[in-house]
Amino acid sequence: MNSKKGVEKFITNPSRIQLIIYIAAMIVISRAAFFLLYVWHLDGSTFQGFLESINIWDSNYYKMIVTDGYPESATAQSSWAFFPLYPLTVRIVTNLTGMNIDLAGFLISNICCFVSCIYSYLYIMETRKNAEEALFYLTLMVMGVCGFYESIMYTEAMYLMFLSMGFYYMEKDSYLVMGVCGALMTATRNTGVFFVFAILFYWIHKIQAKSFKEFIVRTFSNSRLVLGTMMVPLGMFLFMYHLWNLTGDPLAFVHIQKAFMQDTKPGMFNVFARAVDLYGGQLWFWGYVIGLLLILVMLCTLKRNSERVWGIINWIIPFQRGMGCQQRYLHIDIVTELCFSDWCMKLKRRWRIVILAVMALAELVLMIMWLDRNGFLV
Structure with a gap:
């Protein structure tokens, strides 16, 4: 009875130490499962071999940036497309500790994952005041579908950390700290620049101005808000300045995207048409499409303007490059899985446990697909 x-x-009101232990335990269990799948599926035996097996695809570009920096001229798919903060952090850690790049990237990603969980919990408690939903969300993020992205040498975990911090400090009206988080976000991934729209719609809802004039006056009279918002694109601007000095093209990170598109023209409909040509004959693809449409409908039901706008933006952005990356963009935008958590909280607890179990099993399948270098997960 006492244990019950x-x-x-714990579920309804965890202490700080309980929360920290729970998050750490989930991360360790998830990464251990990833390693055991590597041992079982690929007959691997060493941890370094495991790291080399999971740090593939875009990870190779980050490794090149860590060791060689950015090239002055493009050769096929240049590393200009990848923003600098994550590889810069890896380089600093490797230089200070002598650690190899794969291990440094793995540790940094998992530390960022841990911090993002803390701030996501704080944000949910600030906006939902529901510890049970916060724990459900954290379990879904770490143990559920696409959680493995936060352990590999991708920017997902670092971006998610700064995004969760940005949302939390925006909600707390700490606009300068929000701006710093936003600047670090845009130094990590270019999509972070769209966070300004989340700020805009948050502010519109907050002040409830009765006229456009009142909105302008109240907005620009809040110097911390204005300065914090203006700080958000700073990380991207600094990268653009570096590219300008290096290549003469401050938008090299945009122009090089053509090399990643192969024979696909940019734009949502062109990307979808190519995906249909490649996968249209397979039933799973249409299930994937239906799932994406259901997610869009679900995002439109979010009550908070900032979350709804941010979620829809992040639903649209991946379509400009390829449908294969859609799931990881949605995974790290916070609001997609938070919206799903909102819906799940309407169910009885036993059904939420079933959902988490199904998501965890699906994550194991995705881990195996990643180890098999399935290109759709890139």
């Missing part, structure tokens, strides 16, 4: 009460108390 203890579990109930």
Whole structure:
């Protein structure tokens, strides 16, 4: 009876130390499962071999940036498309510790994952005031579908960390700290620049101005808000300045995207048409498409303007490059899985446990697909 009460108390009101232990335990269990799948599926035996097996695809570009920096001229798919903060952090860690690049990237990603969980919990408690939903969301993020992206040498975990911090400090009206988080976000991934729209719609809802004039006056009278918002694109601007000095083209990170598109023209409909040509004959693809449409409908039901706008933007952005990356963009935008959590909280607890179990099993399948270098997950 006491143990049952203890579990109930943890679910509804965990202490700080309990929360920290729970998050750390989930990360360790998830990464251990990833390693054991590597041992079982690829007959691997060493941790370094595991790291080399999971740090593939875009990870190779980050490794090149860590060791050689950015090239002065493009050769096929240049590393200009990849923003600098994550590889810069890896380089600093490797230089200070002598650690190899794969291990440094793995540790940095998992530390960022841990911090993002803390701030996501704080944000949910600030906006939903529901510890049970916060724990459900954290379990879904770490153990559920696409959680493995936060352990590999991709920018997902670092971006998610700064994004969760940005949302939290925006909600707390700490606009300068929000701006710093936004600047670090845009130094990590170019999509971070769209966070300004989340700020805009958050502010519109907050002040409830009765006229456009009142909105302008109240907005620009809040110097911290204005300065914090203006700080958001700073990370991207600094990268553009570096590319300008290096190549003469501050938008090299945009122009080089053509090399990644292969024979696909940019734009949502062109990307979808190519995906249909490649996968249209397979039933799973149409299930994937239906799932994406359901996610879009779900995002439109979000009550908070900032979350709804941010979610829809991040639903649209991946279509400009390829449908294969859609799932990881949605995974790290916070609001997609938070919206799903909102819906799941309407169900009884036993059904939420079933959902988490199904998501965890699906994650194991995705881990195997990643180890098999399935190109759709890139």
